[in-house]
Amino acid sequence: MRITASGSSQHQTVPSAEPWPALPSEYEVVRRAARGDRKDYALDRLPIGEGGQAKIFNAIHKPSGTAVVVKKRTSMGDRGQRRMRREIEAAQALGSNPHVMPVLDFDPSYQWFVMPCAEATAEQRRADLQVPEKLRAFVDAVASALAEAHRTGWLHRDIKPSNILLLDGYWRLADWGIVRRPRGHTTELITKERIGTEEFAAPELSVTPHEATPASDLYSLGQVIGWVLTGGTPRANIPLLPAPGHSWYGVIRRLTQLDPLERPQDIAAFLALVDREPTSRTEPPPVRAKALLSSAATGDQSAGHQLIALAADEPEDYGVYIDALAGLSVESAGPALARNSPQADVVLRALAKHTMGKGSRQNSPADADRVMSWLFSVIIYAEQRHRWQLLDEAMRALCRWDAAFDRRSQRATMRDWLGTLSGQAAAVVAAVLRDQPDSAMLIRSLARGTSAHVEGPTAMVVPEDQGDSSSPTADTSDLPHQRRTPGSGLPDALRRNVLTLLYQQAEELGWIELSVAAKSELYNRWTADPVVGGLLLPYLGSEHRVRTWIKDAAMLHFLKALEGRGPTAAFVPRAFRGINEIAVAACGADWSVDPESVALNPDRFIAINGEKSCLVIWGSRRNFRHLLWAAMNAEHEVTEAPVIVVTSYRNDPVSPADHAKQEAIAQRSGIHLVQLVRDLHQRPAPDHGR
Incomplete structure (x- = not known):
């Protein structure tokens, strides 16, 4: 039987396409014979279930021989009696509905009642x-x-x-x-x-x-x-x-x-x-999103709310986010995001994951500018209205896009705004930047003199990440903050021991080549491990926070640590030779890395040799499509053609067929391709390339 909504939500009805079924005849016999006498039922000696201050027994209705179930109260106090009375009253009041389990008979003092035998739960x-x-x-x-x-x-x-x-x-x-x-x-x-x-x-x-x-x-x-x-x-x-x-x-x-x-x-x-x-899905989400965008542009406020809700329902739909959401005015987007914080979190986190595009559709510099401008407008909206959670999530999304594209066109406006911050707004922004060390423009702007004053005694550090990266506690900024970053309450000795253990196990398990599902399962295993999650739990308070710390504070930096970079480089047992190895493979022994140019998503830098310069983009063969797109759309002013370095590892080399295919694509694109097989070595002295 299919039921549908009918009328307004104030006066709802639930029509049926067919008559409601009668209770099976054997149970109608029991109900008509009901007289509230416990002697009419023979109960099994042992209960089949227990809960809710009662035990449940299979039984036989003696006069008719019908198998029934008897729910017998175990609590003799007033509270247990009231509970059973309510259950009986509700079943009697709603008993005409075939989707409510009926009460066939009951004790007048509410010690027990009888209901049909269910086939299953x-x-x-x-x-x-x-x-x-x-x-x-x-x-x-x-x-x-x-x-x-x-x-x-x-x-x-x-x-x-x-x-x-x-x-x-x-x-x-x-x-x-x-x-x-x-x-x-x-x-x-x-x-x-x-x-x-x-x-x-x-x-x-x-x-x-x-x-x-x-x-x-x-x-x-x-x-x-x-x-x-x-x-x-x-x-x-x-x-x-x-x-x-x-x-x-x-x-x-x-x-x-x-x-x-x-x-x-x-x-x-x-x-x-x-x-x-089902009806809405006959029309692709991007089409619906653009229609809502058009309605919102005419002043329809509800359309903006619907577009935000659609984006939350379709977090993986690239077209909804890049082609529609990023065009929604902050006058429409701001109230919808501020009204529902969990929904806003879903939308902004999903947008942060769309930096690499989807399928054949890759983000252009214009796409990046549009998205970053939209995020900045949301940030201003949140800061002016003291919506701190919205400010936090929008800043995190902007940092992800900044790390991926490093757009100069956005810098001046952002730098000026950062310089105006104080109080709680500066605390929130500073905490985000501390958590987002891969954001190129924002962190460097701060490290080079942007003064965001925060009232309060607690110091917030935003690493420029160009000093001795082997030191996990190296601080290069004195921007204060009033909010503790994830895991900052861990004792130093515990943090060192857990990071060392995690990184040792990650290397032994071949972390670099693990699938996303395998990594997720490993996060769960570590969370449940007494010597990892068990030690972190007293300080972080919940298993969810323990898993989040392992994933976003520890393992997020593991690949950078293997390069001898980042705040946790000191804890890997072995590392690669660093990005200078990439520069030499790409351009030759006389070339070196310009440390100011190192960026992520994808990994890239400018290699220099005197007056000559070359953009080098590198990563695994699984990311070749992204590497190629980044090389073809680079805006860096260099003297040489870009080079893609496809890295593999001694135990998982690139196959000859894949190598030939990638080489042919790179040649047609006018890009030089280099294959580099890498090995882990005992951790070298820190590489200051980032």
């Missing part, structure tokens, strides 16, 4: 529910139960897979024990603090559970759908999202917003959102 049928048609039927069933409940003022507050049961081919919502009754009916509190199952419960249920709304139940439903699709283990307040681009991604993302006001507010709004998904 959703927990047991997750694999089946991953079939699209079955998942939609499942969602429709739960939505039907909730629509009826919400219409009459009941809130479930404990939606999870084990509480959704399959009976006679229909999914039915059960266990209404912590339901919130309609307003005006509730006279006693069932619980004082957290309500619901933490992994599936909405965040507000742990703070103000008695002020829950239908949006609280919808959050839990979103977590259940995410649990079905991802196969992942749910965690409190962390949405279970399928991969971006999945047909349910946008629905789940909106259902699981941490702010209840950012979710659909009722079942009608939820169903309308679900029903839009």
